[in-house]
Amino acid sequence: QVQLVESGGGLVQAGGSLSLSCAASGRTFSRDAMGWFRQVAGKGREFVAAVNWNGGRKYYADFVGGRFTICRDNAKNTVYLRMNSLKPEDTAVYYCAGEGRRSLIRQHEYAHWGQGTQVTLSS
Numbered sequence: 001q002v003q004l005v006e007s008g009g010g011l012v013q014a015g016g017s018l019s020l021s022c023a024a025s026g027r028t029f030s031r032d033a034m035g036w037f038r039q040v041a042g043k044g045r046e047f048v049a050a051v052n053w054n055g056g057r058k059y060y061a062d063f064v065g066g067r068f069t070i071c072r073d074n075a076k077n078t079v080y081l082r083m084n085s086l087k088p089e090d091t092a093v094y095y096c097a098g099e100g101r102r103s104l105i106r107q108h109e110y111a112h113w114g115q116g117t118q119v120t121l122s123s
Contacts, residue, residue, distance in 0.1 A: 020081040036050070092118075
């Protein structure tokens with residue numbers, strides 16, 4: 001059974017930082033692109049960041065503006081999202097996505113999803 005489990009969410013003040021982790025189990029994702037998406041209540045899920053299989057290529061949504069960093073540790077079958085300079089508008093449920101195919105900014109290109117972790121910003 002393939003599972004992606006996110007952790008690291010929580011309540012943080014604006015301007016603060018959080019590191020999210022996504023631990024995969026059930027199969028290795030070392031040859032797959034991985035991504036992070038987020039969803040605000042009442043809105044659709046949006047792309048945040050993605051990384052190719054070996055970490056050599058990374059992609060970010062425009063709103064990230066250099067504040068977030070995606071990385072991966074294939075030995076641990078884990079992908080991370082380091083978020084700095086957080087803003088109130090970053091409040092959302094953050095989802096990990098695995099086995100990305102072609103267009104990594106599109107959620108339908110991913111075969112596996114985690115349950116999400118809540119990130120809440122206080123101003």
